[in-house]
Each structure stands twice: as C-alpha cells, then as structure tokens.
Amino acid sequence: MPVQLPSVQTRITDYVHHYAKETPSNEAIVFGTERLTYQDLENQVESCARALLALGVAKGDRVAMLSTPRPEYWVLFLATAGIGAIWLGVNPKYSLDECRYVIGDAKPKLLFAMAEFEGYDYRPNVTALQAEYDFIEQVISTVGTIPSALDYQTFLERAKDMPDNVYRLAAEAVDRLDPALLVYTSGSSGKPKGALLSHYGLCFGATTQNQHFQIKTPKLICNFPINHVASVADTCSVALVAGGTIHLQTRFDPALVLETITNESISLILAVPTMYLLLLEHPDFAQSDFSSIELAVWAGAAMPEPTIKRLQKFIPRLMNAYGMTETAAHTTYAGRDAVLAELRDSIGRSDPNMPCRIVNAEGKPCAVGEQGELQFKGEYLFLGYYNRPEATRDAFTEDGWFHTGDVGYWREDDTITLVGRLSEMFKSGGYNVYPREIEILLESHPDVEMAAVVGVPDPLYQEVGVAYIIPRSELNHDSKEALTIDKLKAFCKDKLANYKVPKYFEISSELPMLPVGKIDKVTLKQQHIGTIK
Numbered sequence: 001m002p003v004q005l006p007s008v009q010t011r012i013t014d015y016v017h018h019y020a021k022e023t024p025s026n027e028a029i030v031f032g033t034e035r036l037t038y039q040d041l042e043n044q045v046e047s048c049a050r051a052l053l054a055l056g057v058a059k060g061d062r063v064a065m066l067s068t069p070r071p072e073y074w075v076l077f078l079a080t081a082g083i084g085a086i087w088l089g090v091n092p093k094y095s096l097d098e099c100r101y102v103i104g105d106a107k108p109k110l111l112f113a114m115a116e117f118e119g120y121d122y123r124p125n126v127t128a129l130q131a132e133y134d135f136i137e138q139v140i141s142t143v144g145t146i147p148s149a150l151d152y153q154t155f156l157e158r159a160k161d162m163p164d165n166v167y168r169l170a171a172e173a174v175d176r177l178d179p180a181l182l183v184y185t186s187g188s189s190g191k192p193k194g195a196l197l198s199h200y201g202l203c204f205g206a207t208t209q210n211q212h213f214q215i216k217t218p219k220l221i222c223n224f225p226i227n228h229v230a231s232v233a234d235t236c237s238v239a240l241v242a243g244g245t246i247h248l249q250t251r252f253d254p255a256l257v258l259e260t261i262t263n264e265s266i267s268l269i270l271a272v273p274t275m276y277l278l279l280l281e282h283p284d285f286a287q288s289d290f291s292s293i294e295l296a297v298w299a300g301a302a303m304p305e306p307t308i309k310r311l312q313k314f315i316p317r318l319m320n321a322y323g324m325t326e327t328a329a330h331t332t333y334a335g336r337d338a339v340l341a342e343l344r345d346s347i348g349r350s351d352p353n354m355p356c357r358i359v360n361a362e363g364k365p366c367a368v369g370e371q372g373e374l375q376f377k378g379e380y381l382f383l384g385y386y387n388r389p390e391a392t393r394d395a396f397t398e399d400g401w402f403h404t405g406d407v408g409y410w411r412e413d414d415t416i417t418l419v420g421r422l423s424e425m426f427k428s429g430g431y432n433v434y435p436r437e438i439e440i441l442l443e444s445h446p447d448v449e450m451a452a453v454v455g456v457p458d459p460l461y462q463e464v465g466v467a468y469i470i471p472r473s474e475l476n477h478d479s480k481e482a483l484t485i486d487k488l489k490a491f492c493k494d495k496l497a498n499y500k501v502p503k504y505f506e507i508s509s510e511l512p513m514l515p516v517g518k519i520d521k522v523t524l525k526q527q528h529i530g531t532i533k
Helices: 014-022 038-054 071-082 096-106 123-132 152-161 164-172 199-213 229-241 254-264 273-281 305-312 340-345 389-394 435-443 477-482 485-493 521-532
Strands: 027-031 034-037 062-066 086-090 110-114 138-143 179-184 194-198 219-222 245-248 268-271 295-298 318-323 330-333 356-359 372-376 402-410 416-421 426-428 431-433 448-458 462-471 504-507
Touching: 014 038, 014 229, 027 038, 027 071, 034 038, 038 071, 038 152, 038 164, 062 071, 062 096, 071 086, 071 179, 071 229, 071 245, 086 096, 096 123, 096 179, 096 194, 110 123, 138 152, 179 199, 179 229, 194 199, 199 229, 199 318, 199 330, 219 229, 219 254, 219 268, 229 245, 229 268, 254 273, 268 273, 273 295, 273 305, 273 448, 305 318, 305 340, 318 340, 356 402, 416 435, 426 448, 426 462, 431 435, 435 448, 435 462, 435 485, 448 521, 462 485, 462 521, 485 504
Parallel strands: 027 245, 062 086, 062 110, 086 179, 110 138, 219 245, 268 295, 295 318, 462 504
Antiparallel strands: 027 034, 179 194, 318 330, 356 372, 372 402, 402 416, 426 431, 448 462
16 A cells, blocks of 8 residues: 655655654664654754744755754754755765855855864864855864863753744745755766755655655665765655654764664665675675665665675565756656666666657657657756856746756666766767766676776777776686676677777775765776876
C-alpha cells in the first residue's frame, strides 16, 4: 500500500509544526548521544527564529553557516527559512578565498561558525571575513569560542526579547514561493552561482521523492556537506516531509555509517556511488547488519555494474535517480522493480509531475535514441541565480524550460540514458565526444570497478580522451597485473568509433573526489596536462 504523506505544505517549516502536533515523541534528529524529538525540534526552531529576529534578521536577509552536519545546522536552516530569511551553508573544507567568494556574493547579515573541527582552526578565517566585510553584523560561534563572537547559547537567550506577535507575523508573512535556501553550484564552467530554492520547491521535491521511495517514517543518515543540495533537500528535507529520523554525522565515515545502519535500524540509504564502494570495501562490512534497509538510492553519478550486482545480494530494492541543484530534488527515478539493465544504463523515468523533454540544438523534440539536452519545467524549479538576472534568463528557454546542460536520449521503454554534460563534451578531430558514454562501456568490463574520462588538449586532434581506471578490488594481484592498458584499448576499439577511444589510459587505486563524493574531473584534467608539459 502506498505511503500516505501530508499534502504539500506551504513552507518547509510547516512540517516541523505538523509532526510536533501529530507525532511529538518521534525522533527527528540523532547526533551521537543527542536525540531530539519532533517536539524538541519545534521548540529549538522557534527559539532560534526568535533569536534571529532579535538580532535584526528580516525577510530576505541572508544568514550563513560554516559547519559540518550537526543539529544546529538543521535547526538554524529551519528557523531562518521560517521567518522568510535565506539560509546559506558554507563548507568547512573551503579555503579562505572560496569563503570570501560565497560570503562576498551572498552578503549575509549573520555568520554562524565552528571554531575548529578535527584539528583545523577556523578562527583566523572567520576573523578575516568579519574584518573584511562590514555587512556581517554579528558572528555566532556554534562550537568552541571565536574572538568577538556570540556563543550559541547566548544567542539563543535573545529569544526571550522577541514578543509573540512579532514572531507570529514574521512566520505568517512567508509565502510558498519565497526563497528559503541559497546553494552555490560547483562552478565547473566558471565561478559558482548561487541558486535560490523556494519553500515550495523543497516541499514539493521532497514529497515527490518520498512518493517514489515509499518508506514510512524513514530513518536515514545525512553526512553530506551542508552547502550542498544533497544535504538540505535530498536527505534532510526528505526525512522531515515524511516525519522520519535524520542521523546527522559530521562527515562520511564508512565505519560509523556501517555501525549506525546496524545499531539504529536505518531503513533508507541515500548516497553517491563512491560512498557505496567505500562501504563495501570496509573491513567492518562483513559483520554489519543490513536487514533493516528497505531501499538504497544513488545519484550524482552512474553506478558500475559490478557494484550494482553486489548490492542486489543483500538490499531488497535499489533505485538510481537524477537531479540538479536547480531542480531542488530528483526529477527522474528508476522503477520500483528496476532490473540490472535499467539501473546500469538509465536514470529511470521522469516523474509525471516534473515535465521533461529532450531536444536537439534547434529546440526540436528528439526521437527515441536521438541525443539531445534534457530540459525540465515546473513551479518547483529554482527561482533564479542570486543577483544574476542574465544568467537566470539564459538558464531557461523562452517558453520556460530549464536548460540542464545534460545530454541524453529516450529509450524504447521511456527510460532515459544520460550521455554526459554539454560542458564535459570535447571535440576530437571535429567529432563530439561525451565522456559518460565511454565510462559506461569501460565499467562494463569485468575487471573494471570505476572509470572517469576527461578531454585534454592535443596538437593534432584538438582534444583527446584520458581514461582513469580503478580495477575490481576483489581481483588478486596477478589479475590486476593482467588488466593492461593494451587490453583496455582493445576493448574500447572493439565497441567504439575510433575518435571516441581514449588516447591515454591510467590505472589507479583511487581518484580525486569532490566533498560530495563525485569524481573531481577538473583535478584529473589538470594532473594530466601537468604531466605532459
């Protein structure tokens, strides 16, 4: 029987109040030994919202937070959005220059920050930002002490200064299409842009995802960086909308994830393929208990076939999905009973409430098998790029379809195969080459665990491909030696046009990763260019 969810709420914070009334004693957040019920969450969100108002935060103001996933993160996001302000997450792994960029662009009124984490001292960076930007009216330290900053408990005490009617009027003034969240895109094709996501986009997107997942009051783990849509929208909002429990963890730690799955009866896993690979290879995997897992979902990259087969042995349902920062949620999903071919070769079907089309360069609909750009349409999409009207205009067609920049094609069964990003496409001898097509082929090789392909400059063909390969980990030493570059080239030449066959191959035990767990292709390209100079 389908899981019944409350109707799509007007504001993301409405779900806090809904479950505080309906299931007040159910756990909303678990963080180490700290456990918050929905009643606790409502109380903390309200106190935080009142304190924000007491410090002068008004509708439309930005509030930034430099932190790992902790209870204060989720409370502050909900409190900020609940009074009509806009929340911005800052990744602790950012350099000072990266912090300068997003803070300088967003111009937050308040900056919440940790003093340190795992031996890294953030105080010099925070002090530098406060000195450099006069729009930061106050710094609040959430963990440890920062010079000239309010500590978090002192900040919360300001709540008592806020009259009930002022708080109530601020909450009531928030509209469904007001921005709640500012997320800076990765900037793979230039400086990052801040995408504004609305309350409705978060509510509708999380509700749609839960309808596909079909898990009652899910228990899930969130260890994605808080500046990423995967953290706020795809995990935390998904759990909140379904009245589930979020197990917050400061970073991805395979041992801790396996321990939590076993001890806390986690029912839903949301991760990128790299995370699954690290879990499967961890020494604690064999004695971990996955019996509570109802569904494992991945997005952000394709899963290699060998990994899918391994997961199918002990998880009853697998699902891959596709989405972007600008869509505020996943927009395509594998079917409930998806077989290996669908999970391996497609990103599933588009949700009927999230209209999708694939068009060619002239904007004409593509036939089955014809490659074109994926485009989506709907009120749930991002509101625009912060302070970038031209970029916002260029992101949409004249009739309102969002340009994803991703290339794919319809299959006969209405699923979609993703070929790659327009920005990753390179031209070799005048031909368009999409790296993902080559990666899919390489990952079908029985001795290949994962592949990444990038285009690099070439004096004869303008650009050529470089393929980075991680061999199957369970192979013995002799087999690894047998996975030669010559064999990989022959494998590709047998199945690809000659211009698509990578010119260079690198066999490695690991690849550079972005904080969210995706392969860092910019670094791979730079590394290769550096070796041939």
